[in-house]
Amino acid sequence: MPPVPPLALLPDHPLLALGPLAASAGEIGRRILVDSQWVILGYFLALNGFLLVLLTMAAVELRRQRAAEVLASRWRVLGSDVAPRVSILAPAYNEAATVVESVRSLLTLRYPDLEIVLVNDGSKDDTMGVLRRAFSLEPQHPIHRHAVEHQPIVGVERSSIAPNLVVVDKENGGKADALNAALNVASGELVCAIDADTLIEPEALLRMVQPFLMRSDIVAAGGTIRAVNGSSVDHGRVVTPRTPRGFLAGVQSVEYLRAYLTGRLGWNRMGGNLIISGAFGLFRRSSVLAAQGYEHATVGEDMELVARLRRRAYEDGGPGRVEFVPDPVAWTEVPESLKVLGRQRDRWHRGLADVLWRYRGVALRPRYGSLGFVAYPYFVLVELLGPVVEAIGLIGLVIGLATDTVNWPFAALFLLVAYGLGLIMTVLTIALEEWTYRGYGRGRETLVLLGWALIEPLGYRQLTVVWRLKGLWKYARGNTEWGVMTRKGFATEEEPPGPAGP
Amino acid sequence: MSALEVLRWSLLAEAVVLFVALALVLGHVAWHVAADGRRSRRLDGAREAFAEALADGAAAPAVAGALRGLPVRDTVAVLAAYAPVLGGSGRGVLSRAAADAGVTARAERDTRSRRWTRRLRGAQVLSTVGGGADAMPRLLDDPRAEVRAQAAGWAAREPGEAVSRRLVAHLDDPELVSRFSVQDALLRSGRTALPALRDALDHAEGPSAARLLEVCAPSGDSMFGPAALRLLHDPHPPTRALAADLAGRTAGADAMDEIAGLLDDPDPGVRASAASALGRAQHWPAGPRLRVLLRDAEWDVRRAAALALEGFGPAGGLLLRRALEDENPDARDMARLVLGRPAGV
Numbered sequence: 001m002p003p004v005p006p007l008a009l010l011p012d013h014p015l016l017a018l019g020p021l022a023a024s025a026g027e028i029g030r031r032i033l034v035d036s037q038w039v040i041l042g043y044f045l046a047l048n049g050f051l052l053v054l055l056t057m058a059a060v061e062l063r064r065q066r067a068a069e070v071l072a073s074r075w076r077v078l079g080s081d082v083a084p085r086v087s088i089l090a091p092a093y094n095e096a097a098t099v100v101e102s103v104r105s106l107l108t109l110r111y112p113d114l115e116i117v118l119v120n121d122g123s124k125d126d127t128m129g130v131l132r133r134a135f136s137l138e139p140q141h142p143i144h145r146h147a148v149e150h151q152p153i154v155g156v157e158r159s160s161i162a163p164n165l166v167v168v169d170k171e172n173g174g175k176a177d178a179l180n181a182a183l184n185v186a187s188g189e190l191v192c193a194i195d196a197d198t199l200i201e202p203e204a205l206l207r208m209v210q211p212f213l214m215r216s217d218i219v220a221a222g223g224t225i226r227a228v229n230g231s232s233v234d235h236g237r238v239v240t241p242r243t244p245r246g247f248l249a250g251v252q253s254v255e256y257l258r259a260y261l262t263g264r265l266g267w268n269r270m271g272g273n274l275i276i277s278g279a280f281g282l283f284r285r286s287s288v289l290a291a292q293g294y295e296h297a298t299v300g301e302d303m304e305l306v307a308r309l310r311r312r313a314y315e316d317g318g319p320g321r322v323e324f325v326p327d328p329v330a331w332t333e334v335p336e337s338l339k340v341l342g343r344q345r346d347r348w349h350r351g352l353a354d355v356l357w358r359y360r361g362v363a364l365r366p367r368y369g370s371l372g373f374v375a376y377p378y379f380v381l382v383e384l385l386g387p388v389v390e391a392i393g394l395i396g397l398v399i400g401l402a403t404d405t406v407n408w409p410f411a412a413l414f415l416l417v418a419y420g421l422g423l424i425m426t427v428l429t430i431a432l433e434e435w436t437y438r439g440y441g442r443g444r445e446t447l448v449l450l451g452w453a454l455i456e457p458l459g460y461r462q463l464t465v466v467w468r469l470k471g472l473w474k475y476a477r478g479n480t481e482w483g484v485m486t487r488k489g490f491a492t493e494e495e496p497p498g499p500a501g502p
Numbered sequence: 503m504s505a506l507e508v509l510r511w512s513l514l515a516e517a518v519v520l521f522v523a524l525a526l527v528l529g530h531v532a533w534h535v536a537a538d539g540r541r542s543r544r545l546d547g548a549r550e551a552f553a554e555a556l557a558d559g560a561a562a563p564a565v566a567g568a569l570r571g572l573p574v575r576d577t578v579a580v581l582a583a584y585a586p587v588l589g590g591s592g593r594g595v596l597s598r599a600a601a602d603a604g605v606t607a608r609a610e611r612d613t614r615s616r617r618w619t620r621r622l623r624g625a626q627v628l629s630t631v632g633g634g635a636d637a638m639p640r641l642l643d644d645p646r647a648e649v650r651a652q653a654a655g656w657a658a659r660e661p662g663e664a665v666s667r668r669l670v671a672h673l674d675d676p677e678l679v680s681r682f683s684v685q686d687a688l689l690r691s692g693r694t695a696l697p698a699l700r701d702a703l704d705h706a707e708g709p710s711a712a713r714l715l716e717v718c719a720p721s722g723d724s725m726f727g728p729a730a731l732r733l734l735h736d737p738h739p740p741t742r743a744l745a746a747d748l749a750g751r752t753a754g755a756d757a758m759d760e761i762a763g764l765l766d767d768p769d770p771g772v773r774a775s776a777a778s779a780l781g782r783a784q785h786w787p788a789g790p791r792l793r794v795l796l797r798d799a800e801w802d803v804r805r806a807a808a809l810a811l812e813g814f815g816p817a818g819g820l821l822l823r824r825a826l827e828d829e830n831p832d833a834r835d836m837a838r839l840v841l842g843r844p845a846g847v
Contacts (some may be wrong), residue, residue: 080690409506413510421517427520442534447528
């Protein structure tokens with residue numbers, strides 16, 4: 001059978017029987033449908049071509065980073081008197097049940113000069129009382145510079161058994177507000193913003209601080225976030241990492257891997273990152289204070305801060321490089337219910353839209369260099385509008401098939417090519433992971449990851465398109481709610497902001 | 503070529519790439535599953551034999567015997583596992599065992615490689631197991647900052663007068679990573695590095711002096727006193743600030759007036775540092791001037807002045823309480839913060 005031409009009506013097409021006018025209207029509609037499919041295929045090819053470049057850059061960057069970290073160079077930082085002081089900023093709201101274990105876990109992090117600033121953000125439960133009893137808190141000088149705005153501080157207390165633990169008791173104001181209060185009180189040259197339920201690997205800070213020791217123009221560094229679901233956790237430590245076995249957590253583990261190992265690492269060599277996860281990021285405190293801290297009026301406060309730091313660097317000529325380090329790992333529990341996951345993705349997309357709208361002025365302006373010409377357009381065209389293009393493509397294909405304007409072989413091949421491109425990207429990312437960190441372990445765990453990679457584009461990806469479209473719609477209507485979230489393992493009430501879409 | 507053909511060829515190309523990628527991943531997984539168990543048993547056995555030989559006080563050749571038959575990568579892994587916890591004679595045995603096992607010679611060869619990653623690897627191995635007295639000093643001048651930084655790390659483990667002088671010369675390295683490692687190495691070298699630091703500080707000025715002062719300050723050795731006093735008048739503000747800190751630690755009581763002179767410095771960092779130095783030295787005659795400094799336009803200076811006054815004890819406390827009635831709201835606020843009083847009291 002000869003191949004069916006996709007760009008002409010078939011001889012027995014019903015429109016031809018309705019006369020020349022109907023046939024010409026039908027021809028225009030058909031042309032739009034077919035052409036839109038080509039545009040979308042072109043978009044997919046361009047997108048995946050770019051992602052392939054990103055993957056290549058990630059591989060090159062990974063090789064460089066691995067070469068520099070072999071053996072024990074980070075141990076020199078551990079015993080060093082000239083290592084910069086790091087303050088961990090940990091906001092907590094109604095965390096009475098888990099806060100003690102979380103703080104104990106933070107206190108055991110390996111770093112020579114570490115301060116932990118925990119902010120009780122007006123909890124309604126006994127978070128403060130639990131902390132006072134567990135760590136023998138004593139009031140200290142409330143002497144701190146009010147450099148960035150936040151809700152009033154009720155008191156500042158220091159532990160008498162762990163002197164590097166400072167607890168700030170303040171009136172409720174949300175996560176960004178709590179982080180701003182912590183920024184004012186912290187004394188570290190570098191500050192590490194985390195979520196109270198993030199599990200940080202003991203050596204993560206030693207690795208994360210390396211970019212700040214390598215270059216003087218670094219303002220922020222981010223590490224990898226992995227899904228902890230399915231791994232065994234003991235006393236705030238991931239003892240045996242495992243690839244999640246549940247469907248939703250499993251496909252998210254693949255998503256996170258692709259987003260961090262390929263996406264963010266590749267950006268190191270392509271003009272720098274625009275996102276540092278709010279669950280685990282290290283910042284130069286002076287730069288954050290100079291930028292007036294975290295923005296309250298956004299649901300994407302982590303990305304907003306990074307975008308502001310980078311824009312300021314271009315405008316004022318100061319340091320502004322944002323680096324991603326793949327090795328320091330923090331673990332977080334990813335949602336395992338469609339409802340909660342949907343809310344999370346919806347919010348991430350609203351945050352992304354908000355930040356890109358706020359910083360629209362940097363687009364395609366020579367003054368902003370790679371931020372304006374590479375990163376910003378990528379985030380608009382791929383991260384923000386990706387779901388719109390994908391939805392148009394899928395709907396157009398369905399309509400085309402229903403009206404016989406697109407033939408089945410074309411549709412099937414089109415879908416297979418699109419599926420295959422995504423799958424190649426994921427498998428190559430898993431290959432990078434297999435050759436380097438094997439964060440989820442070896443052998444069987446890699447096979448499980450591959451399994452999730454095969455399944456992820458079938459159904460799950462389309463669901464994320466729906467959630468992200470919902471986020472766009474809500475943003476257009478001015479919805480700025482954070483949304484109540486639930487978790488299985490760490491008993492918090494709010495889900496932490498992670499990456500603005502892996 | 504028709505659209506369908508384009509898609510077919512695309513699909514074929516994808517299938518090939520996917521097949522290769524999957525084959526590589528699966529092959530690697532299979533190879534690791536097969537090899538990991540063997541390697542792990544081999545390493546466990548070698549670690550055990552190595553630890554026993556060390557514990558029995560065996561000579562280096564016998565200790566090296568425990569590593570016999572291991573690939574170089576595994577030998578380095580065993581040595582690297584023990585190196586951080588061994589000191590004194592144990593460390594010497596480990597270094598000689600590394601030499602007997604051929605690890606040191608191979609690492610020294612690597613340090614002469616044209617590839618910087620290999621030179622770095624060689625430098626890391628020698629920093630871990632020791633040795634390389636001929637090869638490593640050369641790497642302090644390596645074109646790659648990462649290698650220079652690693653060589654500085656090695657120097658911290660092998661302190662000596664000559665190496666210290668070379669490290670001091672590298673404090674002005676243009677790359678941050680190398681400067682950090684050199685500062686760190688000099689601090690770890692302890693008293694061995696002090697003469698070299700003193701000689702350099704005696705003639706340094708500007709930003710170079712600032713880097714030296716950062717390393718000299720923690721030791722607080724009085725040999726740095728004269729240089730610190732001279733640098734109180736350096737034109738570079740960060741140098742003056744660091745010199746005030748060092749002079750406060752090392753110079754005698756007669757230096758305090760000179761430090762107090764910096765309380766009127768045009769640079770806020772210098773004023774704050776001078777206030778802190780006076781507070782640390784308990785130089786209470788500076789109290790009234792510090793009390794005036796509570797009105798400074800810069801928060802950091804007011805804070806340093808207030809904490810210095812607090813450090814003076816009852817006399818400073820009295821000045822702080824008086825500042826609660828100061829006509830300047832900034833001075834009142836800072837005094838209130840340091841005295842720990844709630845707003846409005």
